[in-house]
Amino acid sequence: MIIEKRTEIGRLVTFIPNKHTPIHNWFYYKEGFSRDFVELIIRSLKLGRESWVLDPFCGVGTTQLTCKELGVNAMGIDVADLPVFVSKVKTADYDVSVLKEVSKKIFSEKFRRQDLSGLSSIVRKAFPRHVLEDVLFFRGIVEEIEDDVVNGFFKLGLMSAAIKASYIVKDGGVLKIVKKKNIPPFRKFYRNRIKRMIRDLEEFKTLNPTIITLKTDSRNLKFMDDNIFDAVITSPPYLNKIEYTKVYRVENELFFKEAEPMLRSYIGDLVENHVDSEYGDLPAIASAYFKDLKRVLSEIYRVLKEGGRGVFVIAQGVFPTGIVESEKIFSKIASEIGFETECMWLVNRRVATRDRVVKIGYADEFVIFLRK
Ligand SMILES: C[S@@+](CC[C@H](N)C(=O)[O-])C[C@H]1O[C@@H](n2cnc3c(N)ncnc32)[C@H](O)[C@@H]1O
Structure with missing residues (x-):
């Protein structure tokens, strides 16, 4: 497996560059990536006016809005009310x-x-x-x-x-x-x-492609036909990061009636014991996470065209017991499903700590390129 060191684009897989980008900055979403990242991928995959892109974890619509600007058709899916709402507002047509x-x-x-x-x-x-x-x-x-x-x-x-x-x-x-x-x-x-x-x-200038945002769970895309997308550009929720509902509690209470916690069974049963999963000795939460990710990846495989590409931002997981090398497990799951992992970019390396102060190593972040 070729791993290219591309840490110069590390910032692009964060939301920070969007802070100064019109429309993208209408709502600050810490979990997001940047417009410039999506443009970089669209250009390197040579997507154009006829192409369709899917983001199955679309958050606040960075992928759809960038596609709208660049004239690429796109569909974004997210399971939570707040990001779906933000995506729709940012990509709507206005008078x-x-x-x-x-x-x-x-x-x-x-x-x-x-x-x-x-x-x-x-x-x-x-x-x-x-x-x-x-x-x-x-x-x-x-x-x-x-x-x-x-x-x-x-x-x-x-x-x-x-x-x-x-x-x-x-x-x-x-x-x-x-x-x-x-x-x-x-x-x-x-x-x-x-x-x-x-x-x-x-x-804002747009080439008026078709842009769609749906609120649904990407683990089940039954309603979609096979072989429709040219590419997937996405960043799944990180393994042991952010419980989204907590951080957006005030917005949710004031502006949405979303009482139920976010659908994210990756949270698993929250018991930090180890299970001997098919991907090695993992904390239970990580094992649940990869099971769910496998369901999503299988759906993605089905809806991608033959030769279609999948681009995923994936970070390693930090647990008190050590680092979980998500990129390796991800790539293994992908190959079980039928994908070829074309290459990986190492884009960020962060110090990983236990109890906030004890250094236990590094947590790396990758962009992984798959081909169906
Ligand atoms: C890392 S964020 C993606 C942010 C996005 N790239 C952006 O720029 O805004 C992951 C998103 O996945 C969503 N999510 C979590 N579980 C999901 C599921 N089962 N189906 C669809 N979306 C899900 C979360 O609500 C969150 O918005």
Whole structure:
């Protein structure tokens, strides 16, 4: 197996470059990769106007939005409400003059006091009271917008402005409440955000391919025909990282009714005992993870065209007992299914610790190229 050292693109498999990329930066999703990564892959696989790309773990739609810009047809799938919503808003087609009209109306409404009694204590602690009242006030107005596309646009602007004006700090997989002093006046802040989002749309160029985002579980893609995609570009949830629902608890409570935990049976039974799985002596959680990944990979194999390519960002898992070399297990599973692993890029090397301080080695991150 050829492993190429490509650490110069390590940053591209993170969300950080998107912070300064219009539309991609409408919502900060720590788990995401960057627009530039997707472009790099699209160019190296020579995908074009006739091609179809699938991202079965699409998060906030980085793949679909980049495809929209570059004129490649794309479908994104995610199992959670929040990323599906963000993906849809970022890739929708808008009539900017309607957005400007609605914006004028929204920001001319007179503030009405809001009842905070139904909210959880974490949401109440996450904002200064006057900001929270403002957020609820605008939420009420936005909910009344009948057109779903327009409604989504203002809801996303509100959601990200709310988080910016909160005490929330997302530190790894943990949500922290840190009392900051200078929180900007919310109405002005939200209005500026909407202005900027409208400007982003005015400047965005697209070749108008077909872009679809679906909320479903990628372990079961029965509804799809065989042999339809030219490529898969994706980053599955990392082995022992981030429990998504926790970090987005405040957004979920304020803007979605998603009470159920995210469908992710990879969380397994959370018992950290070892099982002798078919892929070696693994922590139970890792064994459950690879079982699920095998189901997804089998589905991907089926829906890819003959000769189709799969590009996956995969990181090694860090457990108190040591490092799990996910890339090797991934490649083994892929070959059992029928894929050929063409090559791997080593893109990041991070120090792995136990109990946050004890160094136990390095956790590497790879981009893996498969061919059907
Ligand atoms: C690493 S993130 C992908 C981020 C994406 N590349 C981006 O730029 O936003 C993994 C995503 O997989 C989703 N996910 C987890 N389990 C899933 C499943 N069974 N089916 C579909 N999506 C799933 C999570 O909700 C999460 O958004």
